[in-house]
Amino acid sequence: MPGLFATLDLGARSLQTQQQGVEIAGQNLANASNTAYSRQRLVIQASTPLQTSIGSVGTGANAVAITQLRDTLLDQQIQGETSVTGFLQAQQTALQYAEAGAGEQLQGTGTSGDVGSTGGLASDLSSLFSSFQDLSTAPSSIASRQAVISQAQQLTTQFNQVDQRLTSINSQLNQSVQAGVESANQLLSDIAGLNHQIAGAEAGAGAANDLRDLRQQKVEALAQLVNVQFSTDSNGEANLSLGGQLLVSGGTVQDTLQTYDAGGGQLLVRTAGAGTSLTLTGGSIAGTIDARDGALQSLHDGLNTLATQLISQVNNAYRSGYDLKGNTGADFFTGTNASDIGVNAALVHDPSLLQASGVAGAAGNNRVVLALAQMANTAQAGLGNQTFSQSYNGTITGLGTALASVNTQLDNQQSVETMLQTQRSSVSGVSIDEEMTNLVMFQRAFQASAHVVSIVDQMLGIVVTLGQ
Amino acid sequence: MRIAFNTFPDSVKSQLATLIAQQNRLQNQVATGKRISQLDDDPAAMRQVLDLQTQDSQIAQYRKNIASLQTQATSSYNAMSGLQTISARAGEIATRADGTRSPQELSNYATEINQLIQQGVQLMNSTGQSGHLFGGTQTSQPPFVATTDADGNVTGVTYQGNESVPTAEIAAGAPVAVQVPGANTTGSGPAGLITDSRSGADFFNHLIALQKHLRAGDTASISSSDTPALKKDEDNITSQLADNSLVQSHLSAADSLASTQSLSVKKAVSQESDADLAQTLTQLSATQTAYLAALQSGAKLLSQSQSLLNYIT
Numbered sequence A: 001m002p003g004l005f006a007t008l009d010l011g012a013r014s015l016q017t018q019q020q021g022v023e024i025a026g027q028n029l030a031n032a033s034n035t036a037y038s039r040q041r042l043v044i045q046a047s048t049p050l051q052t053s054i055g056s057v058g059t060g061a062n063a064v065a066i067t068q069l070r071d072t073l074l075d076q077q078i079q080g081e082t083s084v085t086g087f088l089q090a091q092q093t094a095l096q097y098a099e100a101g102a103g104e105q106l107q108g109t110g111t112s113g114d115v116g117s118t119g120g121l122a123s124d125l126s127s128l129f130s131s132f133q134d135l136s137t138a139p140s141s142i143a144s145r146q147a148v149i150s151q152a153q154q155l156t157t158q159f160n161q162v163d164q165r166l167t168s169i170n171s172q173l174n175q176s177v178q179a180g181v182e183s184a185n186q187l188l189s190d191i192a193g194l195n196h197q198i199a200g201a202e203a204g205a206g207a208a209n210d211l212r213d214l215r216q217q218k219v220e221a222l223a224q225l226v227n228v229q230f231s232t233d234s235n236g237e238a239n240l241s242l243g244g245q246l247l248v249s250g251g252t253v254q255d256t257l258q259t260y261d262a263g264g265g266q267l268l269v270r271t272a273g274a275g276t277s278l279t280l281t282g283g284s285i286a287g288t289i290d291a292r293d294g295a296l297q298s299l300h301d302g303l304n305t306l307a308t309q310l311i312s313q314v315n316n317a318y319r320s321g322y323d324l325k326g327n328t329g330a331d332f333f334t335g336t337n338a339s340d341i342g343v344n345a346a347l348v349h350d351p352s353l354l355q356a357s358g359v360a361g362a363a364g365n366n367r368v369v370l371a372l373a374q375m376a377n378t379a380q381a382g383l384g385n386q387t388f389s390q391s392y393n394g395t396i397t398g399l400g401t402a403l404a405s406v407n408t409q410l411d412n413q414q415s416v417e418t419m420l421q422t423q424r425s426s427v428s429g430v431s432i433d434e435e436m437t438n439l440v441m442f443q444r445a446f447q448a449s450a451h452v453v454s455i456v457d458q459m460l461g462i463v464v465t466l467g468q
Numbered sequence B: 001m002r003i004a005f006n007t008f009p010d011s012v013k014s015q016l017a018t019l020i021a022q023q024n025r026l027q028n029q030v031a032t033g034k035r036i037s038q039l040d041d042d043p044a045a046m047r048q049v050l051d052l053q054t055q056d057s058q059i060a061q062y063r064k065n066i067a068s069l070q071t072q073a074t075s076s077y078n079a080m081s082g083l084q085t086i087s088a089r090a091g092e093i094a095t096r097a098d099g100t101r102s103p104q105e106l107s108n109y110a111t112e113i114n115q116l117i118q119q120g121v122q123l124m125n126s127t128g129q130s131g132h133l134f135g136g137t138q139t140s141q142p143p144f145v146a147t148t149d150a151d152g153n154v155t156g157v158t159y160q161g162n163e164s165v166p167t168a169e170i171a172a173g174a175p176v177a178v179q180v181p182g183a184n185t186t187g188s189g190p191a192g193l194i195t196d197s198r199s200g201a202d203f204f205n206h207l208i209a210l211q212k213h214l215r216a217g218d219t220a221s222i223s224s225s226d227t228p229a230l231k232k233d234e235d236n237i238t239s240q241l242a243d244n245s246l247v248q249s250h251l252s253a254a255d256s257l258a259s260t261q262s263l264s265v266k267k268a269v270s271q272e273s274d275a276d277l278a279q280t281l282t283q284l285s286a287t288q289t290a291y292l293a294a295l296q297s298g299a300k301l302l303s304q305s306q307s308l309l310n311y312i313t
Helices: A004-030 A072-102 A121-137 A142-204 A209-225 A284-318 A345-349 A367-377 A388-428 A432-464 B007-032 B043-096 B103-124 B203-216 B219-273 B277-303
Strands: A040-046 A050-052 A055-057 A061-068 A229-232 A238-242 A245-249 A257-261 A267-271 B144-148 B154-159 B168-171 B174-176
Touching: A004 A040, A004 A061, A004 A432, A061 A209, A072 A142, A072 A209, A072 A284, A072 A388, A121 A142, A121 A367, A121 A388, A121 B043, A121 B168, A142 A209, A142 A238, A142 A245, A142 A257, A142 A267, A142 A284, A142 A345, A209 A238, A209 A284, A267 A284, A284 A367, A284 A388, A367 A388, A367 B168, A388 B007, A388 B043, B007 B277, B043 B103, B043 B168, B043 B203, B043 B219, B103 B144, B103 B154, B103 B203, B154 B203, B168 B219, B174 B219, B203 B219
Parallel strands: none
Antiparallel strands: A040 A061, A050 A055, A229 A238, A238 A245, A257 A267, B144 B154, B168 B174
């Protein structure tokens, strides 16, 4: 028989156990809005029974552990999908910047027959060739010449502005890569620190649940940036690796990330210590790099090629022409690509210098300006046998296609991620009703245990006064 | 499935965000009348629209070219009609200048011919928006210069233009010339209006010769030489007038065709890019209804959130 003192001890331990239960319920309720929190449960086990002559007698219950309700598989899935979402979101952002920078959109009032202007290079290209056509009907007209020069200036200014915007976006994306790497390194340090704290806290007994929650949150934040692989080794230590390179092992940061110039100012990522170049396949840093070096580079290259061909072809035809004063041999466009294409400054000041005629001294001859006008429908070998407009339209809608594809992928991806988050929430999320029920349960059990203590105390009082 | 505390608010937030995005997109379509406005709305349709806009821009310019050429052709026609009148009068004088006329009458005819030459030169130096009409591509100076003697009689008319004429496109790969050179003695290219080696026309020189024969009273030369020569000139002018009329008809037909093409292109653009307003408004109405319903139900549930807390005393 355990005795009154043993029963008193049983009651006291029970009070502690129920109190712990109340504390855990309180902890869960306090973190009900914390999306990174996994609900905890007190594991109560019956104490070792006492063997007596009449059989095994229970000695109460003890709280043996506080467990997290967490699905590791879901965590891994979410970590992976977070990397994919980060990748697509970064791509979408970069491509949206480029779409805005290109300035090509359909404007219109929707009235019947309204073709709608686009306000970008497409309409400026058309306008230039239209002005050449106009001049071909009156090659000596100063007004028509001024219109050609004005349209050409409009076009070259638009080229310069779009090029400047794309260059600026490229620079911003490089800064974004740099910032992403710095954030990733900070997170690596944080995770290593948490690994160390968890190891220390779990060295005695029990799991450091809150620290594990925080670590998982950091890992997912890191996964948003780069597609890290999270694993635990045989010692239970958490390791992080990226592209086969070990970055964090237990409480130690083995290596960090670093940006480097791959050429032309384009930043890529490598390990700082080993200097190993990393081919990132997930996360926002990879998404930014992919958009920068993919669709944005294609757009920029396409515009530069277009500008270069325009300068070359127009000048080749133009040089053989004669102006109203009999001069020949000058260029119409200056510069070499989209960044510096311009109109010959001499023309801006004196339209009579525009070399429209094919014969010296024949102001009514329009051979050269007609040839320039006909370029609008001439397939250019340097543009893959497309006309100038076809080449531009193809380049710009390539950007649209890339962005539309990313939008669709991101919508689908966000649906997947939402589903996984909902599933995780159903496993790990706090339900107020559940916790309130548990709270009431532990409260009543505490009351009951206190009653036991009170009764035993009365009994002890009786026993003590027995001999008096 | 177990529903946690955050599940419902997260779900409401997500649904409202989706509905707001849909509303924004549909409202934009209604306001602009365009189904597509950005590159990523429908890239394939956007490419079609850009190509069609390029085509429409070209058609519009061709129509402007046609209008400009029509103006030039009309100006040329008016000048050539005046020249035809001069030619007819000169032919009439040549016919009347026979042996029955007195020296005074012949002298009067000579004076009139002199005036007709000067009128002709003035007509042939007419200008349009692109400079002189009958100088070929030498449009910056008068194509014909008359030289006179001490008595004011025209003794020679020199052509300062050339035999080339500019062409302008009225459609892709369809160049048209409306101008006529004042003279062409090369034997190839466009026929000259005043002088043309293929038809034998040499109007001003023939008029000068007629004037000379009238002053000399040489009615035999007038009959044998000047009259048939003037007939060639008249035929040449008539032929040029007929060509001009044909060109104007051609321009008119081309403009009509371009107008039809432009309408087709606009229709194609409309089909690709315009929003079906009835359908879009219906979708917008449905989305707004769903949004309000989501707001109402979400607000009701969130504000009334009941839990055991409300029932535990």
